Amino acid sequence: MPIENIPEIYIKNDQKKSDLFMYDFKMTSDVVKSKVNLGMNMFSFLQVGKKQVHFAGTTVAVNKDQSLLLKKGNWLWTELLDTETIYYCKLFFFSAKKLKGFLENHTKNSKIAKEETPYFIIRNDSYISSYLNSLSTINEAPSVFADNLLSVKFEELMLYFLQKHGRKFELFLHSLIIEETSSFKKIVESKIHSNLKLEEIAFLCNMSLSTFKRHFIKEYKTSPGKWLKDKRLQKVKETLELGNLKPSDIYLDFGYNNLSNFSIAFKNKFGINPSEITS
Structure with a gap:
């Protein structure tokens, strides 16, 4: 884009x-x-x-x-x-x-x-x-x-x-006339539960994707893709445990293009299908 x-x-x-x-x-x-x-x-x-x-x-x-x-x-x-x-x-x-x-x-x-x-x-x-x-x-x-x-x-x-x-x-x-530089961690952690792509988060940090990845690994000691995926899946689990929403209601909100990929990622992390989560 x-x-x-x-x-x-x-x-x-x-x-x-x-x-x-x-x-x-x-x-x-x-x-x-x-x-x-x-x-x-x-x-x-x-x-x-x-x-x-x-x-x-x-x-x-x-x-x-x-x-x-x-x-x-x-x-x-x-x-x-x-x-x-x-x-x-x-x-x-x-x-x-x-x-x-x-x-x-x-x-x-x-x-x-x-x-x-x-x-x-x-x-x-x-x-x-x-x-x-x-x-x-x-x-x-x-x-x-x-x-x-x-x-x-x-x-x-x-x-x-x-x-x-x-x-x-x-x-x-x-x-509006005060120059403000938002911290890297503040921006990243505010986007954990969004469906933004890595390059979009990097853009908000005023960085190229490659610079963002280097900075991220230095700050968090892991790759941004893995870190964001784990954080988002944990939030998915917490959301489903409330019992108000089904997997089909939320997978798009957490950055997955289809329900199948979402279910596979969830099972790989937690050992059960998201549909098995009950409040």
Whole structure:
């Protein structure tokens, strides 16, 4: 899966990269999974469909009733159609320079606690709906006029969320301009129970697959494939012992493409078939 540099891939050759950029993203495929190098912080106003994103040590999923503010960095994201229609998402990118200017003008210069979460979930309301409608006309305006309008609309949006979410949103905005390097172990161990592939976890660690494997063996004294397989199968066993789910309900969630391979791996580790587990 190639890495997509966003918003660069959306910028036309005759456009200069600016501190604010808006893009209407649409698709008709059932599912699109992408490795994304997000070069600017970004509002993702989801209007039709569902979205799931992984970033370093965390995962978040939203539907069309919610939107996201995402921190720049390496993300894995999956976009899914909600019904037989197009997936539609309005993306609004802003630079660290633009954010710093806003914070200097509208927030206190007090010491800010470090915020660990790289995303902020926004529940869509009537204001968001009317705001997005007002953005739709900007792309049709002359470029100089459009730039000035976007600047005004950015400040309007930020002030609205500050008023609505208060200190929580303010802390999050400050966290976006703090350079943070998540620890290798934190990222790896947060993905034990996901169905991500090794190369996807390596991407979230900002490493090539070969560098990731070397680093992993040095840290854990075993190969990442074996370690993750053992951890995930242990979690499978614990899940089945609760008695609420069957093997056929969960094998995909733990990275297996079919029930047969899942059952063989489980029996090799525990000596019994997963269907024999009872609460």
